[in-house]
């Protein structure tokens with residue numbers, strides 16, 4: 001939809017704290033390490049977590065004297081946010097600014113856009129330009145509520161809810177614009193663990209049912225691991241650990257399992273191998 005051949009991946013969910021920035025950063029690093037030219041855009045204007053994650057990464061690289069080959073850092077341009085007093089003018093400026101911003105990533109194979117946990121104009125725009133949408137969610141009925149309305153008495157799914165309606169609109173916008181190919185939507189179950197196993201099983205069953213009705217693919221996400229918080233402050237991802245020049249002190253067996261989880265998640269996205277790098281597989 002971008003009018004560029006870059007494959008646009010949106011990481012979004014209106015629910016705050018579901019793992020969007022963590023997933024976006026791991027995707028960026030996985031794609032960069034696989035040899036793809038990867039761009040990043042941070043649409044979370046308030047928290048700017050992805051920008052801060054990347055700043056931490058740049059600081060780590062400088063402090064440890066690492067080259068880009070050892071610690072790839074994606075291209076990041078400022079989000080085209082407008083704080084014009086007129087809402088309408090702000091929307092118009094952001095729409096034009098977003099198109100311009102996309103052009104800056106025209107030479108990238110992939111662009112990963114981290115969205116805020118809220119329904120903003122920029123987030124809606126980005127969703128309508130997605131080739132792939134990745135939605136991390138916690139295995140809870142609170143998160144499920146943003147995907148579907150459920151009858152509180154019977155537990156029956158009544159229809160789509162806030163966030164799935166946004167994805168539906170994005171699909172409509174894309175179809176009306178005559179862009180070939182639909183939006184692939186992946187819902188990723190994050191923070192998988194043994195806690196509340198019964199509840200999670202029920203959420204899982206409901207998600208399976210919902211995936212067919214509103215058109216998403218359900219995938220396993222990342223396990224519950226405290227290391228993610230520590231990695232943010234260092235600007236690193238699990239995929240960096242043990243790479244040349246990166247300390248291995250964090251590379252334990254459990255992190256090897258975690259790395260595999262991330263690789264499985266990325267393989268499940270079924271991303272295209274780009275023409276220029278057709279020999280590479282995205283996994």
Ligand SMILES: Nc1ncnc2c1ncn2[C@@H]1O[C@H](COP(=O)(O)OP(=O)(O)OP(=O)(O)O)[C@@H](O)[C@H]1O
Pocket residue numbers: 015016017018019020021022023044047049115116117190191192222223224225226228229232
């Ligand atoms: N699988 C996981 N295991 C443990 N902690 C996690 C996991 N995924 C994310 N976290 C932690 O949960 C917190 C929220 O994650 P993150 O910032 O990625 O969510 P978000 O959806 O981007 O939040 P926001 O909506 O505020 O932007 C962070 O501290 C992160 O380190």
Ligand SMILES: [Mg+2]
Pocket residue numbers: 020021022044049050114115116
């Ligand atoms: Mg975030």
